[in-house]
Amino acid sequence: MSPRFKILAAAFLVSASPALSAEPALRGIETADMDRGADACTDFFQFANGEWRKQNPIPPSMVRWSRRWAAGEVAKDQLKVILDDISAKTTWAPASVEQLIGDHYASCMDEARVDQLGLTPVKPLLSEIDALRDIAGVQRMIGRLYLLNIEAPFGVAASPDNQDPNQIIADIYASGLGLPDRDYYFKPEPRFAEAREKYHAHLANIFKLAGYTEADAKAAAETAFGFETKLAEASLDRTTLRDPKATDHKTTFADL
Numbered sequence: 001m002s003p004r005f006k007i008l009a010a011a012f013l014v015s016a017s018p019a020l021s022a023e024p025a026l027r028g029i030e031t032a033d034m035d036r037g038a039d040a041c042t043d044f045f046q047f048a049n050g051e052w053r054k055q056n057p058i059p060p061s062m063v064r065w066s067r068r069w070a071a072g073e074v075a076k077d078q079l080k081v082i083l084d085d086i087s088a089k090t091t092w093a094p095a096s097v098e099q100l101i102g103d104h105y106a107s108c109m110d111e112a113r114v115d116q117l118g119l120t121p122v123k124p125l126l127s128e129i130d131a132l133r134d135i136a137g138v139q140r141m142i143g144r145l146y147l148l149n150i151e152a153p154f155g156v157a158a159s160p161d162n163q164d165p166n167q168i169i170a171d172i173y174a175s176g177l178g179l180p181d182r183d184y185y186f187k188p189e190p191r192f193a194e195a196r197e198k199y200h201a202h203l204a205n206i207f208k209l210a211g212y213t214e215a216d217a218k219a220a221a222e223t224a225f226g227f228e229t230k231l232a233e234a235s236l237d238r239t240t241l242r243d244p245k246a247t248d249h250k251t252t253f254a255d256l
Contacts, residue, residue, distance in 0.1 A: 030052070034050065040044075174234070178199060
């Protein structure tokens with residue numbers, strides 16, 4: 001977890017702490033969610049969730065919806081209120097958690113200033129990338145990107161050890177793909193082909209926003225997609241990732 005997200009999480013917990021002390025209501029199965037007119041043996045999902053789904057259609061802005069998803073959106077709304085309040089106050093103690101959060105959030109939400117600056121803030125980083133000439137430079141840049149919370153070409157997370165869940169260890173995994181997983185780069189089915197076509201257009205638009213001409217943006221998009229395809233080729237597919245043995249390769253730091 002990056003420092004900025006640790007700070008945000010800390011602020012949320014501090015602000016929410018009075019509510020955490022209340023005794024939580026105990027819940028079992030939400031029987032009101034059930035569609036008792038459905039045959040549980042034929043369609044258990046409809047039987048268990050049918051009434052809730054009927055009363056809670058997917059909002060136009062979402063691609064999926066459930067009690068869990070709805071709760072997540074409520075939590076985001078509550079967090080926004082907390083952050084708005086913190087960033088509006090300018091009398092926090094210097095270097096305090098509140099001051100750091102407030103300044104960071106306010107700067108991110110200042111869209112007019114962001115639009116005015118355009119690419120200027122990121123130009124030094126782009127220049128560093130343009131100057132890469134060898135493997136050592138690439139390695140240093142990977143570290144540099146990690147300091148900015150950009151995980152490429154691999155990711156690192158803290159996860160329970162498959163053999164001993166009481167131990168939390170570093171989990172290293174493939175990263176750097178713009179599309180969800182390996183299948184999107186290689187499978188011929190229409191939905192994957194459509195996703196690739198739209199992703200190409202998205203990449204080209206990103207480069208145009210960076211000041212590229214139409215032709216240069218399309219060429220850069222092809223280069224980026226080609227590079228991601230190479231990363232995808234070396235990544236495990238979704239089915240293989242479900243097999244714990246395929247991803248359980250514990251090693252020492254020295255051997256890594």
